[in-house]
Amino acid sequence: MNWLGRYVKEVARYLPGRNRNDVAEELQSLLDEKIADREASLERELTDDEMVELIRSFGHPLKVAANYSGSNELVSRDLYPLYLLVTRYFVVSSIAAYLLFVVWRNLVVEPTFPGYQLGVAFNFTFAWIGIITVIFHYVGRHIESQHLLERWNPRTLPPAESETLPIAASAFVGMLVLGWFVALNLVPMDHSLDLLLGREGNLILTFVFWLKIQAVMVFPVYFLLMFMPAWTTGKRLTIIASDVAMLFGLGICMTLETPALPANPGTSSWLAVTAPLILSAWMLGNVIDIAHHIRRMGLFTSQVPIVD
Amino acid sequence: MRGELRRGMLVLAVLSALREEQYGYSLRKVLMEAGIDIEEGTLYPLIRRLEAFGLLSSRWTEGEGRRRRYYKISPEGEETRGILLNDWDALGASIAKLTGDDA
Numbered sequence: 001m002n003w004l005g006r007y008v009k010e011v012a013r014y015l016p017g018r019n020r021n022d023v024a025e026e027l028q029s030l031l032d033e034k035i036a037d038r039e040a041s042l043e044r045e046l047t048d049d050e051m052v053e054l055i056r057s058f059g060h061p062l063k064v065a066a067n068y069s070g071s072n073e074l075v076s077r078d079l080y081p082l083y084l085l086v087t088r089y090f091v092v093s094s095i096a097a098y099l100l101f102v103v104w105r106n107l108v109v110e111p112t113f114p115g116y117q118l119g120v121a122f123n124f125t126f127a128w129i130g131i132i133t134v135i136f137h138y139v140g141r142h143i144e145s146q147h148l149l150e151r152w153n154p155r156t157l158p159p160a161e162s163e164t165l166p167i168a169a170s171a172f173v174g175m176l177v178l179g180w181f182v183a184l185n186l187v188p189m190d191h192s193l194d195l196l197l198g199r200e201g202n203l204i205l206t207f208v209f210w211l212k213i214q215a216v217m218v219f220p221v222y223f224l225l226m227f228m229p230a231w232t233t234g235k236r237l238t239i240i241a242s243d244v245a246m247l248f249g250l251g252i253c254m255t256l257e258t259p260a261l262p263a264n265p266g267t268s269s270w271l272a273v274t275a276p277l278i279l280s281a282w283m284l285g286n287v288i289d290i291a292h293h294i295r296r297m298g299l300f301t302s303q304v305p306i307v308d
Numbered sequence: 309m310r311g312e313l314r315r316g317m318l319v320l321a322v323l324s325a326l327r328e329e330q331y332g333y334s335l336r337k338v339l340m341e342a343g344i345d346i347e348e349g350t351l352y353p354l355i356r357r358l359e360a361f362g363l364l365s366s367r368w369t370e371g372e373g374r375r376r377r378y379y380k381i382s383p384e385g386e387e388t389r390g391i392l393l394n395d396w397d398a399l400g401a402s403i404a405k406l407t408g409d410d411a
Contacts, residue, residue, distance in 0.1 A: 025375070026332070026352070027352070029331075029332075029374060029375055029376055030331075030333050032374055033331075033332075033333035033376075034333060034348075037333070064353070067350060067353035067354075068353040
């Protein structure tokens with residue numbers, strides 16, 4: 001029974017491709033030495049049981065291969081607490097967004113059973129957890145390979161008086177926006193320019209399309225704030241741009257008629273009243289947000305802006 | 309706890325032992341004779357990692373009817389060994405101070 005060959009082949013199965021043959025050959029050579037040594041001391045060949053015990057003591061093939069594989073962390077130790085925070089908030093906000101979506105659909109569109117689009121939401125949520133994990137993996141590898149944390153310069157710390165966002169807050173808002181994006185993607189729609197510009201006459205879908213655009217612009221800012229918590233001019237301008245884009249979209253939506261909802265006729269009149277109110281409120285919110293960030297940037301005031 | 313302490317000094321032990329060219333199995337024997345018992349499943353991958361970092365150089369040879377991969381410390385390895393040795397001496401002095409105070 002070729003125990004050695006079986007063992008080395010099994011270890012090699014789990015080794016990274018580039019060094020596999022070289023490592024396997026060396027492993028074979030080392031185990032040959034060990035066996036030869038034992039046989040020399042015993043002055044006889046090893047029995048089957050002794051061979052099995054020798055291999056067993058060397059270690060499980062998975063464990064030996066893992067030792068040869070170097071780093072075995074999916075997310076680096078330095079980033080792990082942040083990663084945990086982000087994924088936790090994301091799962092919570094995805095669940096909340098899904099529940100809101102079901103309630104909204106039940107009230108506004110048509111009676112909806114609680115499991116509606118649950119499979120889609122589930123797949124989307126866990127696909128994004130995978131994407132978040134991959135992002136953290138490569139960010140961690142980059143940080144490690146460039147020794148960024150060792151080469152850190154305290155001069156890059158934001159001034160003590162600068163406005164910063166606590167990590168928990170940026171993680172929460174960031175993941176809320178991502179969860180919001182998850183929910184918006186549950187609304188079936190074709191992403192066409194005509195829909196975006198209101199030419200299809202569908203108020204709800206046009207509104208949702210512009211909400212998605214806003215979410216896509218806002219999310220990177222809050223993701224970046226988790227690693228660089230100071231509000232810089234660039235970040236504020238990005239938020240302002242997203243608000244301006246949303247205002248433009250809301251302007252388009254305001255020109256569209258409130259849709260009839262044949263599947264849930266009881267809500268049609270309710271929607272006719274609330275839709276303009278919702279759009280106006282969203283507009284007001286965006287205007288207030290723009291004013292807030294402009295004020296923080298120190299424009300049009302005598303206030304000295306916080307240095308970036 | 310003891311494992312953490314041992315893991316910390318393994319690189320220094322291996323670099324020191326490889327100032328003389330060795331192959332994996334003979335290196336383990338040298339370490340064991342010096343009182344450092346290390347699992348083969350840990351030692352051999354460690355040697356390859358040190359080589360990947362440029363601290364060791366290696367070559368295959370044919371001898372006694374089998375192929376062996378010999379390792380030796382590189383100039384970068386010598387430099388690293390020097391740094392680790394200084395750290396080790398400094399740590400030893402610190403521990404001696406702490407344990408001396410307890411005595």
